[in-house]
Every structure is written in C-alpha cells, then in structure tokens.
Amino acid sequence: SQEVAVSDEITIVVMPKLVGIPYFNASETGAIQAGKDLGINVIYTGPTTPDAAEQVRMLEDLISKGVDAICVAPNDAAAMTPVLMKAKKAGIAVLDWDTPADASVVDLSIHQIDDREYGEHIWDLLVQEMGDTGDYAIVTGGLSAANLNTWIDAGLAYAKKQYPGLNLVTGKVPTDEKQQVAYQKTLDLIKAYPNLKGVVGVSTPAPLGAAQAVQEKGMKDSIAVVGTSLPTDSGPYLADESLRVGTLWDPAKLGYLTVVMAYNFLNGEKPQDGQEIANVGKISVWADGRTVIMGPPADFTKENYASFSF
Amino acid sequence: MGRTLVEIEKISKIFPGVKALQNVGFNINTGEIHALIGENGAGKSTLIKILSGVYQPEAGGKITMNGKVLEELTPLESLRNGIVVIYQDFSLFPNLSVMENIALGHSVEKNDTLVSWKAMEAIAADALDQLGLILDFHVPLGELSVAKQQLVAIARALANNAKLLILDEPTSSLSKGEVKKLFEIMLSLKKRGIALLFISHKLDELFAVSDRFTVLRDGQYIGTYSEDELDDDQLISLMVGRKIEYTIYPKNKKEEPLLEIQNFSKKGNFQDINFTLHKGEILGLTGLVGAGRTEVAQAIFGLNPVDEGTMLLDGAPLVINTPDEAVKAGIAYVPENRLQEGLVLRKSIEDNISLSVLDSISANNGLVDLTLKRSLTEKWMDQLGIRPNNPQMLASKLSGGNQQRVVISKWLATEPRVLIVDEPTNGIDIGAKSEIHQLLRELAASGLGILVISSELPEILAIADRVAVMRHGRIITQMFCEGLNQEDIMSKAL
Amino acid sequence: MKSGVKKLIVSKEGILFCIFLFVFFLMSLLSPGRFLSWYNLQSMAYQLPEFGILALSMMIVIVTGGINLSLTYTATLSMIVGGMVMANISAAGGNGILAVLAGIVIMIGMASLCGVFNGFVVAYIGVTPMLATLGAMTLFEGISLNITKGGAISGFPFEFLMIGSGTVLGIPIPMILFILIIVGTWLFLERSKMGMSIYMIGCNPKVALYSGVRVKRIIFQTYLIASVLAAIAGVLMASRYNSAKESYGSSYLLQAVAASVLGGTNISGGEGKIAGTVIAVMILQVISSGLNIFGLNRYLTNVVMGGILIVVLTINFLTEKRSK
C-alpha cells in the first residue's frame, strides 16, 4: 500500500471498507499481485474503521492526488455518490467491488457473487445441517453492514417460502465483527432458546465465535453452526465439526479481478459473459453489461478445508 | 529559653514582578513560640513555603537546622527534618478518613511499604487525645466542617513529631474555646522543646502565647523582638509603618426595616430565626463555630432554602431559592471560605471581580463590554487597595488578605442593598481590617443593611450597631452594642 | 508593539500556528504539485468544516469541565430523523427547498432534544458528564438503529446536496458555514457573558454558584448549544454523503477531543481558545490529507497523529517550564 505514483504509469486505487481485517487483507494481496502482473501501480488503502465519512475524505484526497481509476467497497452506498461523481468529473474511472455503490455513478461493478443467490445458499447449507424444521438464530457482524444485511434478507425471504418449518428465534444478533462477542452472544442464545438447533454466522469472525460457544458447551451434535468464514481461520472449528460448513469466495481473487477489470476498462475493454480471467477463472456478466460476478462461493468442511489457501 | 534550632540567612524569593522576600534572616529557638507577623503580602507564607521545601529560595540564601545546612530542600526532606507546616488551606485529603489524614504521613516518612491500620489508629487516637478532640476516625475528612478539618490538620502535625511546627493562621476558623485549647497545646509542645512558628493577624492571640516576634514588611526583614520589648501599638507601627487601632464607630438606632427574617427554620440547621435588619444598620451575628450562622446566611442567599419561614424586603415578601435570585433582589454574600467558595483561583482578579456583575457590564446582545469590565475592576481594586495593582494577576498568586479583598470587591460591585459578610476579616492584616471596617461603615451610612458574621467580638463591638447571638441553631438574644463589652456577649454564646 | 508580536508568537496559539505552517510546508514538499494544487486546497476546504464544527462543539463542553461522548451520535441521530422527513417530503413530490428547510429544522430540533437530554442529566441530575454522555451515546445509537434498522436514509432533494458541495464566489459553502460558526462560537465563548460564566464554571462551579451565576442552567444550555452545533455538522455530513446513517463520523469523536486539547483546551475545564482549536483542526486535516496523498499507510498516519499530539504537549510543557 505504499506505491508512489509514477506520472506516466496507470494508477488504480482499490479502497476496501476498512484496512486491517483478514478478509480485506487477503483482497489486498490479490490486488497488489494483479498490479505486479499487469505492470501498473495499485494503491490499496482505506479507513481504519468502517466509517463512510472517513472513506469519503480519503477518496477526496485521492482525487487530489490524481489517479486513473477508483475501485471502492463502500461502507455506505449512498454516502459515496457525491464523491464518486466528483471523481468522474475529474475524469477518473469509477468501479465498485465487494459491495455495490450507487449504480448510476459506477462504470463497472465487480462482485464476488450474486447477493441473493449467496443468501439462499447459506440457508440451504443451514437446512442441510440442521434439517428443515426447528429453532435457529443469526449472529451477524453489525446491524448496519449493508452487504451482510442483503444476504440475510435474501436468505430470510427464501426461507419463508422454501423452509416454512424454520423458526428464527430472535432478530439478527450483532457482534461488532468480533469473535469474542459472537462467542458471548451465542452462549446467551443457547441458554435463552433451549431448543436451538442451528446458528447462522454472517461476517467472518461470527461463525467462529458461534462455533466456539457450541464446542465449549459440548453441543456440537445438537446445534449446527454454518456461516461465512475464511477456511484458514476456521480450520480448528471445522476439524471437530463445531462449525459444520463455511462458505466464502477467495477474497484475494476478488481483489485481483477488480484490478484486472479496472485495467481493462481503462484500456477500453468491456467485460464479456463467460470470459476467462487468468488466475481467477470464468466470470459472468449481467445483462446491464457492467455487473461482473466472479463466480460461486466455495464451501469448506472438515474434509476439504485444508486444501484452501485463503 | 532553648538553643538555636533553625538559622535563616539571606533568604530571598522573586516572583515575576514581585520581590516576595529580600534578604530575610533570623533564628528560631527550641522551646519558643515565635510569631511571624506582617501585613498581607509581606511574605510570611512565602517564607514558610521555603522552609518546607515547596519553593526554592534564590541563590545565596541558607537555612541551617541543628547546625546542619539544609540544601535543596524538598517537602519530604523538610518533613524528615521535623519541619511540619499547617497551611492556610490545610493541605488535607477530603477523600481519606480522618485517621489517615492524621497518620498516613508517618508511613510515608518511615518509607514503609505496608500500612498498619492498627498503628495508624493508635497514632491518630494519640494525636486527637493530645488535642482533647473526639472525632469519628473513619469519616471521610471532606464531610467535616472547616473548623474540624483545621483541627485535624493540627492533629496531623502533632502526629508527625514536629521539631519545628509552623502554623499559618491556624486560628482563623476556630472558636474562642478552641483557640484556647490550641494555645494550651502550643504551650505544652513548647515545654517539650518544640519550636513553633506562629502566624496570625490577631494581636491579642499573638501576645497571649508568643515569646518573640519577627516582623516582615514588603518582603523585608524589619527585626526580631522579644515579647516584653513591645506593645500592640509598637508592633503595629513596625508592621505597617504607622499607628493603627480599631476605631469604635458610633452606634445608631435605625428605625426603617430593610430585611425582615421571620420564623426561619430548617431541619438540622436552625430553628425559629427572627431578626430585622434596618437600613443603614450593621447587625452583628456571632456565636461559637457551629452555631449555625453560616447556614442562616446561606438560607437568606438562596444556597440553603428553608423549610419554613418568610422573608420581607422593604416590607414586601421575598422568596429566594437560588443565589441569582438573591443577587437580583440586591442581596450579596461574602462566604467564609474564600479559597473554595469565594474565588476562582485559576482566573484573574478582573475575571473574579466581574463574575457577579456580568449582566450589568454586558450589552443587550449578551456581549461583555471589555473596557467597562476593566474600568470597573480598576475602580474596585483601587478602592480596596488590592496589591499588586494588576488586574490580570491570577487570584491564586495573591496573598490571603488581597484575595479576601477581591471577594469583597466582587460583591460591592453588584451594588447590593443587603450585604452579608461571613467572617469578613479572616486572615486580613490589622491595617486592612480597619480599612474594611471603615468601608463597611461607609456602606451602611449610604443606606445598606449589613449583616456581619464574625467570631471576633472586638470586631463586632467596633462596627456593629446591634448584635444577635446564636447558639445551637437558635438566636439566643439580640442586643444593642452601645455600652456592651465582650463578656456580655460571651456569656450568652456559651 | 514589538513585544505584542513576540507575545503572540510565544502564546500557545502562536506556537500551534507555527507548527501548522511547518506541517503544511512539509506536506507540500512530500507531494510536490499535488498537495498544493488548487483542487486539493479546495477539497480540504470541503473536508475541514464538518470535523471543525464537531471539534468546536466538543470544546465548549470541555470548557465547562465536561465532555460529550455522544457528540457524533447526536449528529447522526438528528440527521437520520431530519433526513427521513426530508426524503419523505421530496418523495411525495414536495417542493425541494421547502423539504430542505423542514429537514434542517427537524435536524436541529432533534439535536436540541439530545442536548436537552444530556444537559438535564448532567446539569440537573448531576451525573458525571463522561458517564452520562457514554450512556447517551449508546442510547442515541440504539434509537438511530431502531429507526433505520441498520440501513441508510437517502433520497434527499437535490437542493440539499448543494449545501455540502456548492460554492459561493468560489468558496465552498461548508467553509463559509464553518467561518460563520467560528466567529459565532468565538463571540459566544470568549466575548459573551455566558461564555465568561462558562470559563468560571469550568474552573470552579461552586464559586460561580456562590457568585449568583445560574450554573445548572448554563451547563444545560451549553450542552444544548453544543448539540445544535453537532446538528449543523450533521447537516454538512448528510449533504456531503447524500445519506444519513448512525455510524457516520464515528471516527471524529476521539479526534474532536484530541483537536480540542491539541488546541490548548484544558481537559479539566476552564481554559481554551477557539483559535487554538481551529488551528489544531487545520493541523490534523493537513496531516491527514497530506499523508494520504503521499500514500502513507493509513495506520502509520494514525501513528503520526498520535505522535504529534504527544510532541506538541511536550513542547507546551517544556516552554511552560522554561517560562517559570
């Protein structure tokens, strides 16, 4: 993240919601690698807390710096609109990644996955592990994290139709993006709802905290934990099945793809449905011609988690 | 008389703009009570702070104790050498128990690692015993009255086995009886060979116990005299450079009521208080410490609203629940504890004086007129002779007497109709005292009603037209001062 | 005259201003051409006001001897409530300007309610400000979340966005607002009778009470005014970010405390100058933008800011010690 712009070189900014968490670290590796592979300058920087205000300020500074493309994972989509419009006015290509920004201001939208499908996938996994009837709870990173909410909402809508036997015991429980808090909240949930059969953890630390609680209570057979977690960090919990399944994409690939797409866009190249991207794989593109989907997530279980490297 | 304990030589101390001490030198002997006297701002407190290691003197000064030169004195060093000070502000810990306030210093001095609560209890009990005091050991000090806090400070000094005990105006919040007790203790300490350095502005007290007097004037050493060399007048002229005595003002009988207090009662404070303050009158309110005088004054001023009772101003009923209502009605109150209640120490003289009159020095738009603020400050500084003559000086850097004048100015600036002054000349030198007396008399002559709370009977007799005596929360008697003497009042107060 | 200038330079604000110049110069050297570009100067002028106003709001509360930890959540709660009304009016096809006016009035009204709550608990019940506002922070965040259910309020009329992005004579509107507020708070704190009372209360509330100052009322009003300032910062944020959410600006909270203290405000109350806080805000802005343009890792930027705070206070300590 310390590249200094050389004036005649292409400079692409990739801004995560925040720096310094494992997920966005992994994307950093991918983004920087793509920069190396393409021989361009990639700046990966973002706020230290998931604060939209801070993100806007940083983007404003980066516009002053003079870059060629900005790829942002907004903490809040609407908040970015004015500054992204400024960027466009300054002749900068604007992309979003990871989480959608206001569709009307972005040139391209790079996504790991289709949000609705992903939400449904998580609930499918839950049912696969706990059966399609019974009590379950959701522990989430934070109440106002837009993409987590999108997945949960999609999953809930799907469950209502598809799995009427599922009973959500209480609203999604926020955990501050901390395993420790997820652990504590799950302990409380287990006691508050003695018939709990499943826990969905959304955001990477949440499933781990939930799994830890279930493991410690000796209830890993009666309560199924599934969720979105990185395979490396969740290894110990997958190993003893306190976490039954984790599901996520490789964030490094997402970072990589984002930079490649921005680079292609700057070179006037449009993404094509089914296009093969080196080091990433086949992508799909929506009918709008600018929403790029990286591909289906990977599911990790006791058997296969060791074969993933992210 | 004992041998020389402490030799003070060529001590000077310069603060920015002030030469607080210049080449002061004298000796203190074991087994003597040595009075240090001088006007407000003469440098007495500064000298003490040097002796106790709080300030360093300018180069060239020397302090020798028992033949040993004390260099680079720190508070701890000073304490270890047996120099114990009771400061004007007591230097106690409001959050610690009485026992710890008295005995904790022991453990520190002995460099202990652990505290022994048993030992502390014994030390505290012993010290309080010597003072003949009965106090609950475990009560946090902050819950005690000012007077009791001061006694605790004295008890602490006793517990510290002082060789030189320094008392900076120790009697200012003590009743006559307590002062007498203190003096007895001082004399017994003296008998044990301890040296006492005693600061007071009350001449009768000074003469009652002191063996020798050292006089300071404007930071300069004037001389040291033994008790039999001097009388009051000589002492005053040494201090002030001229002759001063309490003027006994002519007494008046005023007819026109200004403030009428009827049946004031408050549970745990006072009961059935009735008196009338007339226009142009000074009414003295006296009694022992703890009689409830301050509580009555604060009730009138809205700090301590009553349970029942009525108050009439100019014959019209007046209800006051907060101080600002009192100020608006023309009532002013100079509190007894200027450091905690009277002055914002971190701010300038100017800010302090203008605090109570912000309304009148600001325009309709709420902005303060700075020139008016300055001229008002200068007027009152001039009128009361506040030194140094610098409106920007921080209140914390003023000597005690000048601080008191600032507090009085603050209230006079509100041009009150009723002025309540609680121990107005506490810590004020004799010269300034008579100036304040004169000022109060002049104010009364201009039509103000003044309620003077004072434990100092000569003061009451000098300026008050009438006196009310309080005991245990009640007014026992009200008398005209004409022809009265101290014993007449004392007999009622006890 | 000459000594006056000298006094100005060695005053706390003077030293601070020199530090500002130094930092500004340094950043210009680090990113030649970029930092000093007209675009960047203007961009900083857009960024500065919202933080600056929050810092001033924090500062006046600190001068009373308090602190307001609910500061940013006051701003966001009011922008959420006002924003909702504004978005609804505008969605119903209402007049844009009218919607904006209604929105702003409600934002300020909501913030006033927050201020009344804090002021009441601190002044009249007498709860320690740190704890009262900590509770209020949680409470306001909870109410905001309850309203938004975690989402953002958006769909503001176009006119509202002009507040945060428009210019008058080439000067960004937020900057103009900020300057007005600087002058306003300066008059209020350093020249008005209420301001003088605030300083005295900050030093010693008992003495102020004994002097006939209505201490409780003034403390109450100060929290109220501080909350209104927070609402104005909220208006700017909502307008600049085109939406309202409970977490906006949460990183400003401790920065606002830091800016106040860096600017010479005594954290235990009673002392502090508007000019100092404003210069401190400018220093923090220049460092933040400068290092961002230079491309320093964001975490190292935090390290630098923390370092500056310590260094400046050490300088203060040493100069004070020397003057003694």
Add this chain to the structure above:
Amino acid sequence: MNIKSLKIKELPILLILLLLSLIITIANPTFLTVENFLDILKSNLVLAMMALGMLMVLLTGGIDVSVASIIAAVTVITGQSLIHFSSNIFVTILVACLSGTLMGLVNGLLIAKLKIPPIVATLGTMSVILGLVLYLTNGAWITGIPDSFIEFGRITLFSFELVDGRTIGFPVQVLFLIPVIFLTWFILKKTVIGRGIYAIGGNLESAERMGFKADRILIFVYSFEGFLIGLAAVVHTSIMRQVDPNAFLGFEMQVIAAVVLGGASVLGGFGSVLGTVIGVSLFCVINNGLILMHIPVFWQKIVVGLIIIGSISIDMIQKQRVEKNKIRVDVE
C-alpha cells in the same frame, strides 16, 4: 465501622445489580443457574482484570484510553511468542506481562514526567500503539497457537456433571482473576503506595508535600495497569485460541464505563475494588440479560443506554438527598 462506609458507597449500585438480576430471573430463570454464572464469569474475565487496573488510574484522577490498544498489542506479542518462542505457560505470562508493563510505563512516564494530561497522553499512545500493531500485523489473525497452550486454556476446576450429562466447571482462567482482585485490593488497602494513590487523587499538591512521590506513584499505577493487561491478554488468548488484532476496538469505553458504574469518580480519589467488581458485574449482567430476556436486538442498545443513565441517576439523586438532609448544626 467499615460496614457503615460500605453502606453509603457501594450499597445503591449493589441494590441495582440485585434488582436487575431479579427482573432477569423472573423473565428467564436460566439466569440463576450455575452454568450461566460460569459463562458470564468466563466471558468477562478480561473486562474485570482490565477494570481493576483502570480503577487505580481513575483513583489518581487520571484516565487511560489506550488500554484497548495495549491489550491488542500484547495479544499479538503473546501469540507470536507462543508460536515462535515458547509455549510454556510461565514464559508466556512473563512475556505478556513484561510487554504490557512496558507500554504502561510509557504512559506513566508521559503523564508523570512530561505532565501531559492523562486523557491526551493515552489518546496519543493509543493512536501510536494501535497504528503500529495494525501496520505490522496488517490485521491478520494469528492462528496455530500451540496445542499445549490451548489445552491449558480448556482446563476446568471443580468440574461437575449437569443433568443432561455435560460437565462444567470453573475455567482455569479464574486462577488469574482471583489473585488480581486480591492483589489490587491489597495494594490499595494495605500498602503505602496504595494509600498514596488515594492521596494524590484527593489532593495532589498535599500528597507531594506530605512526601509522596507522585511521579513514582503515577508511573507505578500505569505500569501496574499494563501488567494487568498483560495477564488479561494471556487469559484472552487462552480462551479465544487465536489472536485477532482488531478484537478490542472500542473496548476502552466498556472498561471505563464498568469502573465508573462501580462508583469510581473520574475526578479521582473515590472508588474501591469492591465497587469495581460490582460495576463489572452489573455491566455483564446487563449484557447477559438482553438476550435472556428476549429483548429485540434493535431495542438492546436503547435499553443499555437507559440502564446506565438510569442507575447512575438514581444513585446521584440518592446522594443528593442524603446531602440535603445532613445535620449541620445540633439544633437545641
């Protein structure tokens, strides 16, 4: 005598704690089970240990907002040391406490020697320490903590079997908390330094005049707090089994709130170990009760905020009433 002072100071908050517990129990009797008690205990050990350090800081009239960044740094150091240096528990404790103490020492030096106001000094060190930790680790979790250490963290004491066949018991980490409570109490109550802490919180100048070395006491207090944070970091790592450098963002406010809820004054001089333990308990019980009482999530923060303000307000109003009715003069 001591019972009397307990009555005045800690009683109101203790009553609130009991009242709240009662309400939660009525709503959900699970609250009053041994299992729930042990859960609460285990998940709040770190908070409790850090609160005791913070108590000392508050007593001197200071405050420390850098505690969360210090524990983040120490957990990272501990994790690295466990993996690359030694998994011996004693070595780990030594490393953690040493690094915590050093960071506390820096705070202490800034505050005592350079006279920087505590909130600002620690705000500064907070930025610096957290910035460095996240810059160096890039926020990556440290996984692969040696099994021996993880096993250690799983030990339970006085285990017994529940009706459904599961065994539960006191977590081994309690062995850290109990001595810490005792040690803090001992220092505050029985040592001269401890009384000095109260003294400088009550009246700094007088304490110095009395011979207390305020500098040394302040340095001791902040270092001791760092030391406790070191222990807390070991406890945390042994419970969580991996290290997340971001795990403590914003934690400082919880620590301070818990201590102040327990009756400590942010102005210094007032506060006790007992009060802090009650304050921490109150804090934990509120959080535990939210889910047990089935309070909807979007109402939880509102409830917490109201309980904090409400309980302190009741306490305050009570104190004012006592003050108002205090007998000042023995009226005849």
